[in-house]
Each structure stands twice: as C-alpha cells, then as structure tokens.
Amino acid sequence: MRFRMIDRCRDAYSVRMMCHHLNVSPSGYYEWRGREPSERAVANRALLTRIKKLHADSDGVLGAPRICEELQYQGIPCGENRVARLMRINKLQGIPQKRRWKKKDSSQRPAGITNHLQRDFHADEQNTKWVTDITYIRTAEGWLYLCVVIDLHFGIVVGWSMSPRQTRDIVIQAVLMALWQRADRSPVILHSDRRCQFTSDEYQRFLTGHNLVSSMSAVGSCADNAACEGFFGMLKRERVNRRRYQTRTEARADVFDYIERFHNPRRRRRLEVNKQKDLSLTNLSEETGEIR
Numbered sequence: 025m026r027f028r029m030i031d032r033c034r035d036a037y038s039v040r041m042m043c044h045h046l047n048v049s050p051s052g053y054y055e056w057r058g059r060e061p062s063e064r065a066v067a068n069r070a071l072l073t074r075i076k077k078l079h080a081d082s083d084g085v086l087g088a089p090r091i092c093e094e095l096q097y098q099g100i101p102c103g104e105n106r107v108a109r110l111m112r113i114n115k116l117q118g119i120p121q122k123r124r125w126k127k128k129d130s131s132q133r134p135a136g137i138t139n140h141l142q143r144d145f146h147a148d149e150q151n152t153k154w155v156t157d158i159t160y161i162r163t164a165e166g167w168l169y170l171c172v173v174i175d176l177h178f179g180i181v182v183g184w185s186m187s188p189r190q191t192r193d194i195v196i197q198a199v200l201m202a203l204w205q206r207a208d209r210s211p212v213i214l215h216s217d218r219r220c221q222f223t224s225d226e227y228q229r230f231l232t233g234h235n236l237v238s239s240m241s242a243v244g245s246c247a248d249n250a251a252c253e254g255f256f257g258m259l260k261r262e263r264v265n266r267r268r269y270q271t272r273t274e275a276r277a278d279v280f281d282y283i284e285r286f287h288n289p290r291r292r293r294r295l296e297v298n299k300q301k302d303l304s305l306t307n308l309s310e311e312t313g314e315i316r
Contacts, residue, residue: 093294138240140213179291217246
C-alpha cells in the first residue's frame with residue numbers, strides 16, 4: 025500500500041523523501057516497481073475495462089450493484105464489493121436514488137373499488153398484477169404527460185402512452201397496449217391512485233369490459249403505488265432530469281429509448297437469470313431427491 029502511494033506521488037515529491045517518511049527503503053520501492061503485475065492486478069485491469077464500458081453505455085447511470093448484475097449476466101465472475109472498490113478508486117459512480125413522495129389527488133374511490141394490493145408488489149407470474157400512473161415531463165414547448173402500465177412480475181413496462189394533455193385517453197391507450205401483449209383474458213389486478221382519469225365511469229367500464237380488476241390507493245398515500253412511483257423516480261433520475269428537451273417529439277423519442285432499449289431489456293435479463301437459477305435448483309432437487 026505504501027509503495028503504491030509513493031508511485032502515485034512520485035512526480036510531485038522526491039522518492040527518497042517519501043520513503044523516509046513512510047519508513048520504507050528506496051531499494052524496496054524500486055524492487056516492487058520492477059515486479060510483474062500479479063494475476064489479481066491483471067484480472068482487475070480487465071474487469072475495470074468492462075466496468076468503464078458498461079458505465080459509459082448507461083450514460084453514467086449504473087452504480088456498482090447493477091453493473092455487477094450485468095457482468096454476472098455476461099458470465100464474468102465478480103462480487104459487488106470488488107466492483108464498488110474499482111469504481112471508487114477510478115472515480116466512477118452511478119446516480120444515487122432519492123426517496124421523495126408527492127401527495128396525490130384525493131378523489132373518492134368508485135363504489136365497490138378497494139385496494140387489492142395492500143402494498144404487496146410481488147407477483148409470482150406475469151399478467152396477474154399491474155400498476156399504472158401518470159407523470160409529467162418538462163419541455164420547451166410545454167408539459168408532456170406519460171402514462172405507464174407496469175407488470176409487477178419483474179417490473180417490465182407492458183404499456184405506455186404520451187400526450188400533451190392529461191386525459192382519460194392517455195390512460196386507456198396505455199392499458200390497451202398492455203392488453204395487446206396479454207396472452208389470454210385471465211383476470212388481472214390493475215392498481216392506480218385516485219386521480220380523476222382513473223375514477224371516471226368511462227375508465228371503470230373499460231376495465232370491466234376487459235376483465236381487469238380495478239384497485240386503488242388510499243387517499244394521499246403514494247406508498248400504496250410505490251412500484252410505479254419508483255419507476256418514475258428512476259426514469260427522471262437516470263434520464264429525464266439530465267436532459268433539456270426543446271420539443272415534445274424529442275422527449276417522446278428519449279422516453280421511448282429509455283423504456284424499450286434500457287429499462288425493459290435490463291428487466292428481461294434479470295428475469296432470465298432468475299429462471300435459470302430456479303431451473304438449476306429444480307434439477308439439483310431432482311438429483312438429490314429433495315422436494316423444494
């Protein structure tokens with residue numbers, strides 16, 4: 025460690041002076057400097073190259089946990105602590121998450137509608153629990169509103185729609201996109217907050233006609249729809265807040281890129297990795313005769 029410190033500062037200070045103050049011999053330093061790099065150092069150098077590429081490809085968004093996840097998906101053995109250490113030494117960092125809740129509209133739930141999720145955002149299968157919400161994106165032309173539908177099975181965005189106005193149509197278009205991707209008409213819980221677009225009679229009839237079970241948050245409780253709020257937080261932290269959109273068209277294109285080329289592929293890779301892990305555990309259980 026002391027030799028590394030001397031090596032980093034050798035252009036600014038005398039080697040002999042630093043050796044004297046750090047209580048090491050100059051001959052020991054020069055011997056250390058002439059050694060071949062260790063296998064670990066070579067491996068770290070190769071790993072750092074991949075880390076820098078992933079960090080640059082994500083536009084500086086990804087931190088150590090998600091970079092480690094991407095590397096493991098690519099078949100590169102590494103630990104999160106090792107990735108974090110290499111990133112810290114090389115002054116690479118992702119964008120930290122900020123937890124901030126906003127108060128929602130307090131419209132009344134339609135008759136017979138309850139909170140079916142009760143903050144249980146886990147889904148064992150696809151197309152069993154969806155969440156939806158609307159957010160806004162600032163452009164030089166004015167606001168652009170985005171509505172998304174997220175499948176709680178690994179958080180993939182299955183439907184989305186954008187419009188200059190916050191109307192029922194933007195919600196219905198997003199849900200329609202999600203419905204087109206559904207394989208059958210099995211009932212799906214669709215959770216939202218209580219803003220007027222979701223409480224309208226037209227929207228509720230639309231859900232009933234497509235075998236969707238309406239679920240709504242409590243008054244002013246953003247945590248009841250935390251999965252959707254979390255996605256909007258990532259979208260704005262990782263993309264929108266780092267841009268200045270001149271037109272709504274520019275914003276649409278960038279949001280599309282984030283959802284379809286960044287967020288959803290990342291979630292699908294995570295889903296694939298988990299399926300492979302489950303398959304490996306199943307095979308192991310069959311070989312050992314144990315019942316999972």
